[in-house]
Amino acid sequence: MAIRKKRMKNIIYALLLTFISTAVTAQVNWTNVDADFGPLPASMHVYKTTDAIDGKLNIAYYVSFDLKDKSHTLSTAVGNGKRYTPQKFYDSISNKPLVVMNATFFEFAHNSNLNLVVDNGDIKSYHLHSLPGKGKDTLTYRHVFGAALGISKSNKPDVAWVYTDTADANVYASQTVIPMFKDSVADVSAAVMLSKGNFKKWKVKTAIGGGPVLLQDGAVKITNNEELKFAGKAISDKHPRTAVGYTAKGELILFVCEGRFKGRADGLTLPEMATLMQQIGCVEALNLDGGGSSCLLINGKETIKPSDKEGQRPVPAVFMIR
Secondary structure (H helix, E strand, O other): OHHHHHHHHHHHHHHHHHHHHHHHOOOOOOEEOHHHOOOOOOOEEEEEEOOOEOOEOOOEEEEEEEOOOOOOOEEEEEOOOOOEOHHHHHHOOOOOOOEEEEOOOEEOOOOEEOOOEEEOOEEEEOOOOEEEOOHHHOOOEEEOOOEEEEEOOOOOEEEEEEEOOOOOOOOEEEOOOOOOEEEOOOOOOHHHHHOOOOOEEOOOOEEEEEOOEEEEOOEEOOOHHHHOOOOOOHHHOOEOEEEEEEEOOOEEEEEEEOOOEOOOEOOEOHHHHHHHHHHHOEEEEEEEOOHHHOOEEEOOEEOOOOOOOOOOOOEOEEEEEO
């Protein structure tokens, strides 16, 4: 009976994604706005759309960066226990980056990243794998494998599900999604975690984590059930969003949309954003922290208007093109 209920739940979830994705069946028109953010290298372009999505107001931008350009560096920066606005990250760097974008999910109490961050081959933040239960399940832990986008030394991109351990300098990745599992153990051993999938060492120079995965092999396949990022039907709520992906041509795509502004921009659901990333040409794509955290700076200039009334939200990690 439990297996049947689980199968039915997955079927309903798949039908929901299909229904929501139809809201973006029409091709969205994107306008090149390089001139608003220049000067830019020939390998980088900025696009904007104000086309309505599902009959709702929408403002979205994406950056396309040719990964064959080795004259620019992809990197990350972390706050080391503090949070800074993307603008402050930008201002703190003498050699000003072309792009600064918010990245990981985080918790406010200790300003800690909850996802993987790698810079120049070194792990700056480890993924949180154990989630304590609530209510009647307070003695139960849900163990998840979060997703990340990684860039190799040769600028080859990849989206994978990862495992990290503070006792190990390596990142391990699975190319297929791994279902979460439950038990009463808070800290499961590395051997047990790695036995859950076909993991290999992930040799990446730069990486940022988030979730859930939005696209796999060019198709909309949102792995929220496995990654447990959003509860219930929250993936169908409209919010400001941030995402990252890459195309078959080797272009890195950085995406943000505005939201929570009545009469200006409502925001997007996860399936809507996934469909837009698919239309742009991404073969793999990953959701990053959104809401009030969503922010994309190009040459220090804002694209979308952040939804927090205070302006840009301080975050503990950013992704950069320098």
